[in-house]
Amino acid sequence: MLIVDKERCTGCGVCEANCAFGAIEVVDGIAVVGDACTLCGACVESCEFDALTIEGAEKSVQMDLESWSGIWVYCEFRGGNLATVALELLGVGRTLADARGVKLVAVLIGSETGDSAEKLIGHGADIVYRADDPALHYFTDEAYGAILTELIRKKKPEVVLAGATAIGRSFFPGVANALGAGLTADCTQLAIRAGDGALLQTRPAFGGNIMATIECPGSRPQMSTVRPNVMKQLEFDPSRSGEIIDIDLAPAMLKSKVRVLESVVSDSDDVNIQESDILVGGGRGLDTEKGFTLIRELARSLDGSVSASRAVVDAGWIGYPHQVGQTGKTVAPKLYIACGISGAIQHVAGMQSSETIVAINRDENAPIFNVADFGIVGDLFEVLPKLISKIEEHRKS
Ligand SMILES: Cc1cc2nc3c(=O)[nH]c(=O)nc-3n(C[C@H](O)[C@H](O)[C@H](O)COP(=O)(O)OP(=O)(O)OC[C@H]3O[C@@H](n4cnc5c(N)ncnc54)[C@H](O)[C@@H]3O)c2cc1C
Incomplete structure (x- = not known):
């Protein structure tokens, strides 16, 4: 519990400004702690009057x-x-x-x-x-x-x-x-x-x-x-x-209370996007689940695998094992083609180590272009069929 020493508190408001959770408010010249307090200690460190303490913290044993x-x-x-x-x-x-x-x-x-x-x-x-x-x-x-x-x-x-x-x-x-x-x-x-x-x-x-x-x-x-x-x-x-x-x-x-009777690899877990050298990623720009047909086609033409943003996983267009990002997988393929993906920080966190990043997006200001080595500004439904046919042509020649 966070304790405010009313004798020492001057109501300066530094603790309020330093609380990332909005859990402290200065009321009538005294800091008042709300329910949002996580006991992170940021306010304790910021208080130059030593007016704040976390109950129990001082009891911690000094370690060698x-x-x-x-x-x-x-x-x-x-x-x-x-x-x-x-x-x-x-x-x-x-x-x-x-x-x-x-x-x-x-x-x-x-x-x-x-x-x-x-x-x-x-x-x-x-x-x-x-x-x-x-x-x-x-x-x-x-x-x-x-x-x-x-x-x-x-x-x-x-x-x-x-x-x-x-x-x-x-x-x-x-x-x-x-x-x-x-x-x-x-x-x-x-x-x-x-x-x-x-x-x-x-x-x-x-x-x-x-x-x-x-x-x-x-x-x-x-x-x-x-x-x-x-x-x-x-x-x-x-x-x-x-x-x-x-x-x-x-x-x-x-010893374990758990007895494993059988281990079965599920079909959806079979996709290991972390081991693929080429990933074609689809985002909300695909409009519907059907948009993934184009993504799969491009991935197949490049012998790559299909990945996705969280928005489309949440929408149920593709399974979670395909998700790249902070709450998905971290990938570092040789080539990552982001199609209709805006480039939110949580997505980029999972793919920025890719060797070469190509982004296809109709919005020239989409943040994905900040991390892309090559950017194509355009409608993916026009760009992808052309790209696929060029790759097929190249493979046949
Ligand atoms: C705690 C937390 C964790 C998260 N973890 C992840 C995560 O692991 N992975 C992840 O991806 N996200 C994650 N997110 C979500 C993230 O913030 C974004 O909401 C998400 O990445 C957006 O997905 P998107 O780019 O597919 O969709 P949008 O942001 O909607 O972008 C769609 C893009 O498609 C473009 N577009 C639309 N139509 C076309 C077209 N016809 N042709 C070309 N371009 C087109 C648009 O210009 C737009 O840039 C997380 C969020 C939070 C808060």
């Missing part, structure tokens, strides 16, 4: 931050393979570890992991902690969470990263909660501050309208999930050497 050391990456292994995001995280993890002068550690959990541990070393890890057991064949929050939590408690790393995938998003918050650590979800950029080793975790905030950099100054480990396709993986270096440590798995750690 120096005793936490090392950069860790949870390396997701599913369907018999390492997830690409695991290698991307080792790329950024290497930079962070070198900046801190500490080891980069990969945590590998699964069954029949084969030479994955060696691969992780080739991609930048110094040490791999491996939990390989038939009981870990299917992911469960409880078993995977228990193993990672126990390891972190024993080894005390300063930073732990995971991919913002269905699995990372599912069990990482539970691990953070068990450790009493903070967790910044869906980061798009990570850096480390020299000196105090604060992890600077940048992610979109307030509906994607600003990029916020978040720190956890007083506690360890610092935990983040990072979106796939945002960080760059390092080239595999077969000459790298490292240590592989098999974890002793106590039977209690492998």
Whole structure:
């Protein structure tokens, strides 16, 4: 609860101006806290009269931050393979570890992991902690969470990263909660501050309208999930050497209330737009669901896949697995063709790393042109058929 010390409050209004939630109002010369308060603490920091305190916050235990050391990456292994995001995280993890002068550690959990541990070393890890057991064949929050939590408690790393995938998003918050650590979800950029080793975790905030950099100054480990396709993986270096440590798995750690009877890949999940080199994206400019016929045709002529903006997913014109953006997937294909997509910040957040962006829009002021390498101002129903026939002609010649 946010407490206002009436003796100290001067009614200056600085707290009111600093509250992003409109939760403080100065009434009759005193700050009054409303229901919208999220206890973010921005007003407490802004008050030069020390008139504001968050009840309970002062009771937090001081941690010995120096005793936490090392950069860790949870390396997701599913369907018999390492997830690409695991290698991307080792790329950024290497930079962070070198900046801190500490080891980069990969945590590998699964069954029949084969030479994955060696691969992780080739991609930048110094040490791999491996939990390989038939009981870990299917992911469960409880078993995977228990193993990672126990390891972190024993080894005390300063930073732990995971991919913002269905699995990372599912069990990482539970691990953070068990450790009493903070967790910044869906980061798009990570850096480390020299000196105090604060992890600077940048992610979109307030509906994607600003990029916020978040720190956890007083506690360890610092935990983040990072979106796939945002960080760059390092080239595999077969000459790298490292240590592989098999974890002793106590039977209690492998227990789960969940029993997986069967794993079925649904048809709609079969679309993996994150792995396609060419994406043709459709937006509300398609007018109706039928507009996707043209998008599919263009994608087929280029051997690409179909992606979409959230507006058309929400409209039910295409399934969620196709959605690109802040609340969809992050993609980085060689070619992204945006058709009838305005270029809202939340969409651009998911596709701006594409190598070449082509935008087709009838509004020359559409923001998508700000990120496009090539822009075509025109009606997509005229432009796309011409484009498709030119590509077909070119392919036949
Ligand atoms: C918290 C939050 C998260 C969000 N997450 C996402 C996300 O993950 N992904 C996402 O995409 N959006 C997301 N959004 C929604 C986003 O803000 C936009 O509303 C959405 O991207 C708009 O989709 P659009 O570009 O298809 O539609 P519009 O913005 O309506 O744009 C349609 C465009 O088509 C053009 N057009 C119309 N007719 C034609 C034609 N015949 N030929 C050529 N051009 C034509 C128009 O000029 C216009 O630029 C999110 C929003 C919020 C608040």
